[in-house]
Amino acid sequence: MMPVLGYWFGIAWLDAILRLAVIAGVMTVVVIFLTYAERKVIARVQQRLGPTRTGPAGLLQGVADALKLVLKEDLRPTTADRWVFELAPFMVFVPVFLTFVAVPFTRDLGVRFLSLGLFYIVAVSSLNIVGFIMAGWGSDNKYALLGGVRAAAQMISYEVPLVLTVLGVAMVASSLDIRVITERQDVVPYIVWQPLAFVVFIIAGLAEMNRTPFDIPVAESEVVGGPTVEYSGIRWSFFQLAEYSSLFVLSALGADLFLGGYIWPFGSNPPGWLQLILILVKTSFMILMIFWVRATFPRLRIDQLMSYCWKVLIPVTVAQLFFNGLVLVYRWPDILLLVFSGALLVGATAATAVAVRRAARRPRDAQAVRDRRLQYARGA
């Protein structure tokens, strides 16, 4: 196993450079094969074959795509704001790579183990909003602008439930160190104690990554790729890299926080190779779920996205935090965590479904609604 504690070769600056190189290399390979996996999985859902021609079973398709992107011309619109436009891709993908630093894959495999790792990840991952706004503004394109503004609104809103859910887990584990949180799950993974947090974590994570059903900022059928519409070649591939890296990091984080990471269900200290297999299986499970969602769900609209966040996700996650606090402070039995969280989950799901269906059955004065909206937009 890699020596990860302490400095490699005992030299701090060499150690930093080596670790960065490892991150960049691993992430690129992971992303290349994630795009391949996504194409294959979605193809299967749609009764297609997906890539089959490039390499055995199309395995080299991602490599071919990456090569093509590198070789393509890097276009910049003449009216674009030069530096904002050119720096935006880095602003999007650097924060994602930074989050990679703090994610433990096994007990000994990881880049850095921070005692405030969870806090660090939450703090750093929200930085790439700036990149999307820069891309949207700098492109001097109305679609890009619309997409950038949408991205900002969406990612800032969904930051809140995402933080609240990981906070719930941190409360139960009473630690912000991801390794400690994972190792507290040797008997029961936290998905059992905090089912609501798990579901909301995935939903908010989808929104953070701009993936279906929350791909509103990049909606192909509306704003044609949103902030990325003017990008090409290598710069565009940075956006792609960021999207799939964050998919991987978020899935690994979800596996660590909710599914018992590299520990559960094999006791408190399984051998190293088993830890690696466990985390890979759980991460793949998360990733496959997200692919599946992408293949089947339509896209929400921006106002529905917002009201879902502020009217459903945030209230229930806050309520869960409150109940967690009660249970932990008064030392009630752990099963109450499950009861509260599960009840909130079922309640919120049922309430949402009923609300949508009831609104669908009830007639609405369409003209009045539109007039009201327009009036509001006019600022009257």
Place this chain on the structure above:
Amino acid sequence: MVADFDTIDININVGPQHPSTHGVFRMVLTVDGELVRDLDAVVGYLHRGAEKLLENQDYRQGIGIQDRTEYLAQFPAEQSYVMAAEKLGGFVVPERAEYVRVICVELNRIASHFMFMGAYGTDVGVFGTSFIYGFRERERVYRFFEELTGERMMYSYFRVGGLAWEVMDGFEEKARALLQELKRGINDINGLLTRNEIFIARTRHVGEISAERAIEYGLSGPVLRSTGVRWDVRKDEPYSVYDRFDFDVPVGEFGDCYDRYMVRLEEMRQAVRIVEQALDQMPKSGPIMPEKMPRMLRLPAGEVYVPVESARGEYGVYLVSRGGNHPWRCRVKSPCFTNLQALREMTVGEYVADSVVILGSIDLVLSEVDR
């Protein structure tokens, strides 16, 4: 409280090259943030002068142009044209030919609606799955048509007076087998979209139009029926042999995008019913053309308008003849062009994302709008 600072509306040009304008349609949206304040629809990018071409082609050649005018529901377009010529010339179409025509038209309606389902799902944001489902089923129908007519899309199978040639061997069994597959396909789409909460939230009460306004605009087809007006050319002015079939005309309640989808879904089921009845009632043998057809068709002077219920609404051909072997004027009344008028009223005040869904719900075929 609304902040008191100046905002400006911006114009967004959607199309003619945009993934969800279903061809080369262009709309200029005036948006205030995410709200559509105004919409300007620009058509004409696909104008090929089909009506003028029809004036220079004889009646047999004109059938092929009809295919190209309405490339997703070709048979209704052909049917309208040949029926107009038959009415003018006073030909009586043999019964067997009429049944084959009805079967072709209804299967074509199903294929066209599958295309709609696929494109509509993509407009609402399903990543290709509904598209592939729709195309898979449409391709089954097209394969059947290819066997029947020798062409995958541009059939030119109907003739003034009847059909170009006898149907292939095993027509009935193949059609029945096809229907079984299509029923499964309809259920697939139904299972994917109909009860999905996000789909409901995205389409319900979006792009509503009242029955009165719909009639004032002269809308037709599923867009009209979704408002609750039970008007269908096949029922209200029965042509061909449609009066012999038992089928329902589905209508919606609110006239919104969801109702338009549901009306089309139900229409597909009704079309399956019609084809089944037609296969049962069809004479097993008999002529497919009138006995005495001139080799070169010359129609007497006169004018005639024949509407049919196409997949998108009332498709009509207005034919003016001054004698001779080609029409003096042929005007195509296209349902999409008429339905497109209501786009502005449906869209203004909705969100930008909805404009795409509303446009999709009209089920646009640009070649038919622009001709």
